[in-house]
Amino acid sequence: MKTKLTELLGIKYPVIQGGMAWVSEANLASAVSNAGGAGIIAAGGRDTEWVREEIRKAKEMTDKPFGVNVMLMAPNKDEIVEVVCEEKVAFVTLGAGNPVPYIEKFHEHGIKVIPVVPNLKLAKRVAEKGADAIVIEGMEAGGHIGSQTTLALMTNIIPYIDIPVVVAGGIADGRGIAAALLMGAAGVQMGSRFLLTTESTLHPKAKERILQATDTDSVATGVSRGHGVRCLRNTFTEEYTKLEASGAPQEQLDKLATGTNRMAAVDGDIERGAILVGQSLNVLNEIKSAQEIIEDLMAQTKETLQKACEIGK
Amino acid sequence: MKTKLTELLGIKYPVIQGGMAWVSEANLASAVSNAGGAGIIAAGGRDTEWVREEIRKAKEMTDKPFGVNVMLMAPNKDEIVEVVCEEKVAFVTLGAGNPVPYIEKFHEHGIKVIPVVPNLKLAKRVAEKGADAIVIEGMEAGGHIGSQTTLALMTNIIPYIDIPVVVAGGIADGRGIAAALLMGAAGVQMGSRFLLTTESTLHPKAKERILQATDTDSVATGVSRGHGVRCLRNTFTEEYTKLEASGAPQEQLDKLATGTNRMAAVDGDIERGAILVGQSLNVLNEIKSAQEIIEDLMAQTKETLQKACEIGK
DSSP: OOOHHHHHHTOSSSEEEOOOTTTOSHHHHHHHHHTTSBEEEEOTTOOHHHHHHHHHHHHHHOSSOEEEEEETTSTTHHHHHHHHHHHTOSEEEEESSOOHHHHHHHHHTTOEEEEBOSSHHHHHHHHHTTOSOEEEEOTTSSEEOOSSOHHHHHHHHGGGOOSOEEEESSOOSHHHHHHHHHTTOSEEEESHHHHTBTTOOSOHHHHHHHHHOOGGGEEEESGGGTOOEEEEOSHHHHHHHHHHHTTOOHHHHHHHHTTHHHHHHTTOOTTTSOOOOOSOOTTOOOOBOHHHHHHHHHHHHHHHHHHHHHHTO | OOOHHHHHHTOSSSEEEOOOTTTOSHHHHHHHHHTTSBEEEEOTTOOHHHHHHHHHHHHHHOSSOEEEEEETTSTTHHHHHHHHHHHTOSEEEEESSOOHHHHHHHHHTTOEEEEBOSSHHHHHHHHHTTOSOEEEEOTTSSEEOOSSOHHHHHHHHGGGOOSOEEEESSOOSHHHHHHHHHTTOSEEEESHHHHTBTTOOSOHHHHHHHHHOOGGGEEEESGGGTOOEEEEOSHHHHHHHHHHHTTOOHHHHHHHHTTHHHHHHTTOOTTTSOOOOOSOOTTOOOOBOHHHHHHHHHHHHHHHHHHHHHHTO
């Protein structure tokens, strides 16, 4: 399947694996890239040596293109950028900060730049400044979220942008991929679907909880404070949302949330940790290899797109 | 364009105009029905005589099918249901309450029943109890909203439901309609798009504000309290969201919000009133007749589906 994204990155299928803290490392990223998508190593919350090592590991595990997600709010962002440039990955996705000052530097090192943008104004700005593509991520995504939904972003942004648009948030099956391509996307980014892979290091208890979860189990904490994080409803979220609605000071909320992602993903504490996963939970029912998942997704995408021929008659 | 929805309601195009308080009356509903969609009169906040009169007016203005939206939290819901049954409209949409006790009664009067459901569990329940179709409405919609987005709802619900599914929330152009149909929807419900019609009675100042609004102007108030309402950012929403985050008592928030929908829609107070409109704002740039809007939408829907057909080849 050829799209502007597959051409830009030199990949077989228009699917990027989303950067997920504590989960997206060399093992998962290389598996996705070997399967024809584009894997991503998430640098958020990591030190430079970890990032360098994971990039090198991934290069040993695949000769296909993969990327790194850089959190531009991280205190060590400049050092991370240095390491990524030295190690030369195929592309970066840039979130949570202003990507513009970094575009030229990455380009000088032959690295494609794909900022994550929350609205049309910023999409236009990064396109003008030379970004190679953008990611628009709806608030049905797991983890840190903005305010617009995936459908709203696709409606509001795609018609006005010439560079390739990668759509993320709530896409968990081939129907969602087909819908995004139909709306004009060049590809999709999926996180949650790749949590449930044999290659993902997410703690087995968290995987099991996601397998069992249904559509009403998703909750977004912190939205009223402008710091939305989507995860599964549990002891942690009950406590957090109650405090949030009571008007508790932000420091108290931050203290409660600190380290909870790691607690769930690494330690397997699925009650007091934050299980970051998107809202499209009813179709996440199986753990498979990244290869099987991508093959299944692409088959369903094609089948869904072919239905459009019938409906459109 | 034939779908399960056009067959169910006997309409030409799979487009329902969403029920919008203070705006959806005989004039707009009949215009949409005359154009080949299905108009809706919104009974929420109205007395029985108003509803009876609007149904009769609409019947004079169109011989095509139209419906009534009944708010099941309204204190006069039972009287409204009586009037709708006496006056016999083609269908009802039922929101904000339990629709099950009303299905049989409407059916006895030959009225099709289309509940609005927030999750898969309730979708299955109303389907079992004889509902003719369901509406799933994402939180990118204007007005009262749930927590799931349109894409999440389409992903989570459509594969598991046999009755026709009408998709609402954030659909503002033919691309969105095509995406919904591709995901397996039998049709769509659109509200915001029909606010900007020559036939809509929305105050001209509110129409003008929506025309000017862009994607960052949308805000959802009350989400942290479980009573989300989406509208345009203005003096009212700034005050409300500040109070909401401060932990103010719900009564204080309710007092601030009471009457604000009418203030914007009827009185044209676009700073202290609540301008209810969805999140897909960048493509809402023109006021046209309902007929023109529906023709344009259908042309774009077909064109988009044909493109999808090409991509899938």
